[in-house]
Amino acid sequence: MDLSHELETIKTIARMAASVCQSVQAELAPLGSEGRAEKTGREPVTIADYASQALIGHALSTNYPEDAMIAEERSEEYMLLLTDRQRMDVQQFVTDALGGYVFEEDICAWLNFGKQQQTERTWVVDPIDGTKGFLNHRHYCVAIALLMGREPMLGVLASPNFMNEKPGEFADAGALIWAGGGEGAYMEPLSGGEAVALRISAINDPARATLLISFERDHTDFEFIQQIERALGRQPDSPRRCVDGQDKYAMVAADMGDIFLRIPPNPIYREKIWDHAAGYVIVTEAGGRVSDFDGNTLDFSQGTHLVNNQGLVVTNGYLHAEVLAAIANSRY
Ligand code: AMP
Numbered sequence: 001m002d003l004s005h006e007l008e009t010i011k012t013i014a015r016m017a018a019s020v021c022q023s024v025q026a027e028l029a030p031l032g033s034e035g036r037a038e039k040t041g042r043e044p045v046t047i048a049d050y051a052s053q054a055l056i057g058h059a060l061s062t063n064y065p066e067d068a069m070i071a072e073e074r075s076e077e078y079m080l081l082l083t084d085r086q087r088m089d090v091q092q093f094v095t096d097a098l099g100g101y102v103f104e105e106d107i108c109a110w111l112n113f114g115k116q117q118q119t120e121r122t123w124v125v126d127p128i129d130g131t132k133g134f135l136n137h138r139h140y141c142v143a144i145a146l147l148m149g150r151e152p153m154l155g156v157l158a159s160p161n162f163m164n165e166k167p168g169e170f171a172d173a174g175a176l177i178w179a180g181g182g183e184g185a186y187m188e189p190l191s192g193g194e195a196v197a198l199r200i201s202a203i204n205d206p207a208r209a210t211l212l213i214s215f216e217r218d219h220t221d222f223e224f225i226q227q228i229e230r231a232l233g234r235q236p237d238s239p240r241r242c243v244d245g246q247d248k249y250a251m252v253a254a255d256m257g258d259i260f261l262r263i264p265p266n267p268i269y270r271e272k273i274w275d276h277a278a279g280y281v282i283v284t285e286a287g288g289r290v291s292d293f294d295g296n297t298l299d300f301s302q303g304t305h306l307v308n309n310q311g312l313v314v315t316n317g318y319l320h321a322e323v324l325a326a327i328a329n330s331r332y
């Protein structure tokens with residue numbers, strides 16, 4: 001399937017949205033003298049979230065007016081929960097990004113673009129994935145995916161703090177990671193430049209594999225992860241890294257990690273589709289595998305949440321069966 005027009009369009013949009021996030025971060029959540037984020041609460045992420053989604057909604061409504069969109073934020077909350085000054089900040093950042101004055105009604109319309117639409121094509125948008133990472137100047141990304149007939153077919157991540165660790169390739173901080181139409185997964189510098197094709201690792205020893213998990217205790221059952229690691233024969237010094245948001249998918253695709261486990265502490269928690277759709281396409285097209293704990297593929301056909309899937313396992317494929325067995329043999 002030829003999705004080259006969509007890919008080029010979405011890459012441009014994701015770059016623009018990421019650039020607004022960077023501007024908000026620089027102005028409203030700068031690093032302090034100790035190299036850590038100043039104590040600013042959630043305000044910067046709120047402003048960046050809405051500015052990013054408004055820009056994405058604007059671009060999608062211009063380029064693909066017939067399509068639907070499922071996105072994290074909504075205009076109702078925007079009007080109810082933000083102060084006048086916060087809404088003015090959002091308006092200002094969007095005005096600056098578009099180079100022309102925008103009204104509050106525009107912002108609201110773009111936030112809710114394609115909301116009630118029932119169509120073959122649905123854009124899935126996380127305007128900032130990894131909000132804690134954004135506030136703490138770690139990883140975060142703008143994530144956009146396209147569902148066709150409820151199947152994710154295209155995924156783009158714009159990640160301003162991504163470090164490409166592959167020797168001999170660009171090491172520029174910040175990357176655009178994308179896949180679509182069955183043409184493979186690629187990464188290029190966020191600032192533009194040559195793309196490199198992504199291919200998952202060939203590691204098949206779980207003790208040597210790099211495990212990627214969230215930073216957040218609220219999002220992750222660390223005790224259960226330890227049980228699984230023991231079942232896999234992993235040692236205390238087996239490689240593991242905490243990474244925010246869908247950069248974990250990008251790292252598996254780019255051979256910078258081999259296993260990504262998502263195990264919410266609450267077993268009835270169901271994942272939101274915008275936290276996974278883009279990453280799913282990228283890992284799958286790079287040759288990896290994504291499933292729930294039972295080995296089922298993710299069902300993106302049920303609206304905003306993956307209601308038919310519990311937990312999430314992302315691997316290079318070679319390790320997948322062993323990881324699923326370790327989960328089945330541990331408690332949950
Ligand atoms: P991470 O950066 O891996 O911690 O994942 C961030 C994502 O976790 C956010 O985009 C949220 O949608 C999602 N999230 C929020 N609350 C929970 C929860 N209670 N359990 C699991 N994931 C959550």
Ligand code: MG
Binds near residue numbers: 126128129130
């Ligand atoms: Mg998210």
